[in-house]
Amino acid sequence: METTVKTDRRILRSKQSIIKSFLELFSEKEFEQITINEIAERANVNRGTIYLHYSDKYDLLDKCIEDHINELISLCTKREAHKDKQGMVQDPKPIFDYFRDHFPFFSAMFSNQRVFLFREQLLNFISVNLMVKMKRPDNQPDIDHELKAQFMASAFIGIVEWWIRHQMPHSTQFMAEQVRNLFENNQVYTNH
Amino acid sequence: METTVKTDRRILRSKQSIIKSFLELFSEKEFEQITINEIAERANVNRGTIYLHYSDKYDLLDKCIEDHINELISLCTKREAHKDKQGMVQDPKPIFDYFRDHFPFFSAMFSNQRVFLFREQLLNFISVNLMVKMKRPDNQPDIDHELKAQFMASAFIGIVEWWIRHQMPHSTQFMAEQVRNLFENNQVYTNH
DNA sequence: AAACGCGTGTTGAATATTTAACGGCCGTTG
């Protein structure tokens, strides 16, 4: 509702630059080895500027993850509003497109020790998203919805991780079809 | 000699950003259609900032060309200092590497009406570079050195332009070998 | 004709970022 008071362009550019070089470094070396100095140097940003926006490199990593999770969320909710093709269950392709378009980030995430932070949030996002899709009256022997969502979400992430780690060997279209079939087989979707 | 008083990082980042989006636009549409507003918008830079560094879009284009010409010059002179492999005649590969590494720019240059500005400066750079390589006592019927340089430089640019326009169908290594042979056949190089 | 939209250059005040410096901590080297 409230029109977010357009943030100063300098802030946008600084953050962009900082995040970009941080992710580069993140894919090159161990997180613990990365130094604020390096990030600033590569981003052509003063060291102080980083502290102006992030309290330390852990915070920086958190913010990066947060940003992408939020993007994914808004991607889903925006599409839900659009009536015909709802959410990530009926058409997972846009989700895969997003993964593809930000390959450097997700690739770095999946090939790093600190993946746990990330996986946890991603898993939460997916399972919540699936939960609401399973509200239909179920004539099957009652399987707990939350449990099932967790199960499917974990499976979904497993596939994504495999896909990213193998340099995206299939198109997003193909992946979307596969996932949709898997979902259908497990009766996740809602309508008739 | 004088250590250039390290320019403010904000200037560096702004110029980088401006030039980047300008070149993007340059490869997308006709130069005359490009507007300062567009450049600023895409670069996440205030319109005023562009005027702070460039007087108008023509100046901006000039500066872009100038930058690359200077890079090429310093690339050659630096290598001349290094004794064993001198200049662009004995080993043109680094030159081709530079073209390859800045493909977007040169590609835009060669596929645009305004190529003339660029070609003129590039031609001048090459021919001057060749001139100094032809100082040797020549037992051939006297062909004017300047004329010959112009001739060879034009030929060189022709090859580069063909290579860029065709999306670099050969490796820089291969191109360098070809060019070196052509130079030798025309007795451009100095030492026995 | 007047009114409008759109791009250009240019200003002044507000603000983000830079620079250079500080003190502190830690690991290495003498």
Next chain:
DNA sequence: CAACGGCCGTTAAATATTCAACACGCGTTT
């Protein structure tokens, strides 16, 4: 132990950039 180098996190003053607002020209619409 002392000295050093490297990174940290923070500060004050200098500076580049932003924003919003001008006035201008120019083509289009009313």
